[in-house]
Amino acid sequence: MADYRKMWEDLGMDVDTHDQLCEVLPQAFGDVYLSQENRPEAMDYFNFVVAEIHGVRPAELIEHQKKGGKVFGTFCVYVPDEIVFAADAIATGLCGGSQFWVPGGEKVLPTNTCPLIKASVGARLDRTCPFFRIADMYVGETTCDGKKKAWEILAEDVPVHVMDLPQMKREKDVCSWADEIREFKKVVEDFTGNKITAEKLADSIHMINQKRKALERLYAFRRNDRLPISGKDVLLISQIAFYDDPTRFTEMTNKLCDELENRVAEGVSVFPEGTKRIMLTGTPLAIPNWKIHNLVETSGGAVVCEEMCTGTRYFERLVDETKTTVDEQIDAIAERYMGINCACFTPNSARIDDIVRLAKEYKVDGVIDVNLKFCSLYDVEGYTVEKALKEAGIPVLGIETDYVDSDAQQLRTRISAFIEML
Numbered sequence: 509m510a511d512y513r514k515m516w517e518d519l520g521m522d523v524d525t526h527d528q529l530c531e532v533l534p535q536a537f538g539d540v541y542l543s544q545e546n547r548p549e550a551m552d553y554f555n556f557v558v559a560e561i562h563g564v565r566p567a568e569l570i571e572h573q574k575k576g577g578k579v580f581g582t583f584c585v586y587v588p589d590e591i592v593f594a595a596d597a598i599a600t601g602l603c604g605g606s607q608f609w610v611p612g613g614e615k616v617l618p619t620n621t622c623p624l625i626k627a628s629v630g631a632r633l634d635r636t637c638p639f640f641r642i643a644d645m646y647v648g649e650t651t652c653d654g655k656k657k658a659w660e661i662l663a664e665d666v667p668v669h670v671m672d673l674p675q676m677k678r679e680k681d682v683c684s685w686a687d688e689i690r691e692f693k694k695v696v697e698d699f700t701g702n703k704i705t706a707e708k709l710a711d712s713i714h715m716i717n718q719k720r721k722a723l724e725r726l727y728a729f730r731r732n733d734r735l736p737i738s739g740k741d742v743l744l745i746s747q748i749a750f751y752d753d754p755t756r757f758t759e760m761t762n763k764l765c766d767e768l769e770n771r772v773a774e775g776v777s778v779f780p781e782g783t784k785r786i787m788l789t790g791t792p793l794a795i796p797n798w799k800i801h802n803l804v805e806t807s808g809g810a811v812v813c814e815e816m817c818t819g820t821r822y823f824e825r826l827v828d829e830t831k832t833t834v835d836e837q838i839d840a841i842a843e844r845y846m847g848i849n850c851a852c853f854t855p856n857s858a859r860i861d862d863i864v865r866l867a868k869e870y871k872v873d874g875v876i877d878v879n880l881k882f883c884s885l886y887d888v889e890g891y892t893v894e895k896a897l898k899e900a901g902i903p904v905l906g907i908e909t910d911y912v913d914s915d916a917q918q919l920r921t922r923i924s925a926f927i928e929m930l
């Protein structure tokens with residue numbers, strides 16, 4: 509990685525502790541990613557983004573701030589990026605996916621909190637991630653109890669705006685989410701000093717839709733019998749989608765898709781014939797959490813789809829681009845986002861339908877229901893997920909894990925046995 513020490517110091521980071529992360533990440537990335545054979549050439553861009561993860565993009569965000577722009581940090585796919593970008597600000601995902609940050613979170617949170625929350629809080633309070641330092645304002649949501657309380661702790665250290673997400677999907681809930689987005693628009697306008705016009709909002713809606721379309725296009729290649737790209741690589745791209753510049757990301761993803769089109773035409777596959785097709789469902793896999801994909805793809809399986817927030821929930825369905833007033837545009841945004849199926853909703857039968865639909869569309873041999881430890885929402889919903897899959901005749905394996913590596917061997921045994929029996 510190029511030398512960004514000065515930038516990190518200026519951000520008030522604990523540079524010495526951060527060095528430890530910089531030492532282990534390239535090794536982990538090399539082991540999981542660079543060891544793969546016959547990767548598409550266009551993955552070079554995404555490799556570069558990860559290699560420079562705490563350098564290139566943070567430097568761009570700082571440049572934006574120097575010109576007077578603001579950066580908003582988000583933690584959930586319900587927070588509409590469209591509003592942020594329409595105010596000439598930048599939205600960046602902040603979810604922590606590494607065990608490195610967990611002990612920092614445990615200083616203030618109960619141990620039995622999900623690792624995603626602990627890592628996110630730890631990254632901020634221990635000052636070991638540039639993105640968490642750069643964001644001028646954090647945008648939280650009322651999805652799960654752990655997050656709701658974590659915002660209060662983070663708010664002692666950084667401005668936090670919390671969006672009140674309804675937990676049911678009745679007509680009045682969609683309206684109340686639209687109101688919440690209107691309020692968010694006002695907060696963003698006041699914080700940035702920039703007015704969000706219909707024209708600006710139309711542009712940002714279009715930009716984010718383009719990104720969704722690129723991801724949809726990428727995922728479509730995974731429906732092929734011969735898989736031109738590994739699940740690991742697609743996961744990496746899904747993770748990068750949360751913080752890269754959206755326009756550049758779309759362009760680079762489409763470039764990769766052009767290459768994959770050629771691969772499909774030539775019948776190239778990165779897996780041997782007969783490799784079992786696995787879909788993952790459950791809690792999100794924030795970067796650099798590559799654990800389950802790596803286990804599956806080194807145990808005779810290929811991950812062909814993720815019904816996750818780092819997966820289909822992030823890009824399926826577009827915001828209607830035909831609306832012309834800000835009010836109508838916000839209604840359209842609310843409509844699209846309320847179509848996401850997080851386990852914090854009740855009932856959440858649309859997620860169950862999605863899982864069965866996706867399992868068929870991607871012709872999967874089996875599904876792994878992955879739950880982050882201490883996430884009771886997805887844990888409890890696992891009952892309904894597994895029941896529906898069994899009824900549809902699709903084999904399912906439920907696993908619970910966190911960011912530590914100590915259970916990797918035991919998980920490998922269970923995953924290998926599952927794949928063998930398919």
Ligand code: BJ8
Binds near residue numbers: 583622624654848880
């Ligand atoms: S829309 S999945 S990104 S809330 S933090 S709920 S794992 S206990 S992340 Fe999420 Fe939005 Fe839903 Fe998606 Fe469980 Fe952990 Fe809570 Fe979590």
